[in-house]
Amino acid sequence: MSIQKTISPIDGSLYHERELDTTASIEKALTLSKKAQDAWKHTPLAERKAICEKALAYFLRNADEIGLEITWQMGRPVRYTANEIKRGFAERARYMIDIADEALATIEVPPVDGFQRFIKREPVGVVFVIAPWNYPYLTSVNSVFPALLAGNSVIYKAAQQTPLCGDRFAAAFAEAGLPEGVFQHLTLDHGQVARIIGDARVDYVAFTGSVAGGKAIQKAIDERFIIAGLELGGKDPAYVRADADLENAVENLVDGSYFNSGQSCCGIERIYVHESVFNEFVEGFRKLTLTYKLGNPLDPETTLGPLVKASAAAFARDQVAEALSKGARSLVDPSHFPADAAGSPYMAPQVLIDVDHTMSIMTEESFAPIVGIMSVKDDAEAIRLMNDSAYGLTASIWTRDKDAALAIGDQVETGTWFMNRCDYLDPALAWTGVKNTGRGASLSVIGYEALTRPKSFHLKL
Missing domain, CATH: 3.40.309.10 (Aldehyde Dehydrogenase; Chain A, domain 2)
Structure with a gap:
């Protein structure tokens, strides 16, 4: 059985270890995620927003404890780590909650006699979020909250250096009353990640990491007609x-x-x-x-x-x-x-x-x-x-x-x-890059576009 170990940069000690998910547990998670999303997408947006608000309250209430965990896992000074939750995480989560009604609203088109026409925004399905270690919550919130608000289910993979982040997201959403299977987190190696991306039940991938990692994500997608949002390197x-x-x-x-x-x-x-x-x-x-x-x-x-x-x-x-x-x-x-x-x-x-x-x-x-x-x-x-x-x-x-x-x-x-x-990062603006920094955009109204798909209704009356 494979073990994932997290070594703290503070003193080189073993901070945390856990078993990797098995083929059976991954299969169970994918099946449950797909089934749960079918129900979750029909949950009224007001209820989805309320659950995300409750999850945010969990994070704010536990910010100092979470901050200490971040410090031990990746080494940022403790004087700053709680603010990842209290400031940036909270600001982004609240903004995406606040604009959800506007971003997900039905798009009306000019009327034509004898017809009713409009465009709905439907969730893409199962969103696979692959998080980095440097700002493990600040980056994840860009995808996790709007994905759930849009009616998707989420499978979350934390970085090896910051494994407790997945536990915290799971605890927050469980306390908030999110239905079982709508958010799940897995502990995976690179090969398992590639297999999940190639699975037909996954509909979108949100990845933050290196250019090499982005290329690996693209290779794993291979011939599938899905999109990956890639936030990669910078200089x-x-x-x-x-x-x-x-x-x-x-x-x-x-x-x-x-x-x-x-x-x-x-x-x-x-x-x-x-x-x-x-x-x-x-x-x-x-x-x-x-x-x-x-x-x-x-x-x-x-x-x-x-x-x-x-x-x-x-x-x-x-x-x-x-x-x-x-x-x-x-x-x-x-x-x-x-x-x-x-x-x-x-x-x-x-x-x-x-x-x-x-x-x-x-x-x-x-x-x-x-x-x-x-x-x-x-x-x-x-x-x-x-x-x-x-x-x-x-x-x-x-x-x-x-x-x-x-x-x-x-x-x-x-x-x-x-x-x-x-x-x-201003959550009212699209977070995006060019060249080897990747493709796609998160946050702002634009951030909802990749997490939904348009469905046109053309009714002759």
């Missing part, structure tokens, strides 16, 4: 113009680079600064970086925890070493952060200058507390460099000129364009 840029409020830009871009130890799909990984303010910006960035405290994430004073695994830190250290070997300069001495230790997941933040796009730190996803900062001579150079990427999730501009921000935003290849903010 999100920021551009600081000459007219920027530098204090505001520094404060927010440091936070955007280092929050969650840089393990955020929309975190800042590369910064381009107009040459006239480059030195001032870089010095401010360096000074603020030095105020962070790297250490045990269970300490409420810690602001920078370990990366999820030692191998993740090793990858980031290799990126830094490669950049230094090609002429980059580091502005932060790791010895300033005593907890930094080679071979461990505890890694000091790094600020590199004299970087260029021959260095992987400026082109390949780091997912770590490291950032390269380049000087640019004008908007055109910044646009060219921002677009010189295989990814396109978010990008930000820091300026006092809204017209310039809009004009530049029209030229940058990205899913979301920010002015004077970063590393944030």
Whole structure:
């Protein structure tokens, strides 16, 4: 019997282990999910909304306990983890509940004498949600809540690093009175995931993870006529113009680079600064970086925890070493952060200058507390460099000129364009990306489109 083990990055201890689901239990889950959805789709939307409200109340009531679990599972400092539930999770869940009536409403068309015509939005069926570990609840809520609100059933797979998330979702929905089988969670390996995706009872896949993972999802779909929403990698840029409020830009871009130890799909990984303010910006960035405290994430004073695994830190250290070997300069001495230790997941933040796009730190996803900062001579150079990427999730501009921000935003290849903010997801806007960042969209009214299918009614009276 196969066992899934979760090793805590805090101290390398075994935090949790559980058995993988069997072929028999997976078959039972798929059968039950399909049967339960047939009934759930006929449940009035008002009742579906009420159940989701009750589930949200469970999460908010248990946010501090859930936050501690997140810290142990993936290493984010405990001073922040409860807010994944209290802020972002709650904001997104409430928004998708609030707009459900509008998003799922029957679409009326202009009348024609002798006919009645309209378009209904019907649930797609069984939605398979494959969740990541870095923001396990914040990302899952994007799909789980609207899928259920739309009348679908959900099968949920938690990441190996954050297995307790599936238990929490199940407990929340059980307490809320969700009918049996409408939400289920499974513990699976990659082969089992592929087999479930290939099963005719699965109607939609929502995946958040790596580009390699996205390709595996697409391969598993093979010849089936279903869609997968894929939120994959990122290498999100920021551009600081000459007219920027530098204090505001520094404060927010440091936070955007280092929050969650840089393990955020929309975190800042590369910064381009107009040459006239480059030195001032870089010095401010360096000074603020030095105020962070790297250490045990269970300490409420810690602001920078370990990366999820030692191998993740090793990858980031290799990126830094490669950049230094090609002429980059580091502005932060790791010895300033005593907890930094080679071979461990505890890694000091790094600020590199004299970087260029021959260095992987400026082109390949780091997912770590490291950032390269380049000087640019004008908007055109910044646009060219921002677009010189295989990814396109978010990008930000820091300026006092809204017209310039809009004009530049029209030229940058990205899913979301920010002015004077970063590393944030507004649930009223579609969360989407371009290029290797994936395809599809979640949240907003648009987020309901992939979770439903149109059915036209054409009645001759």
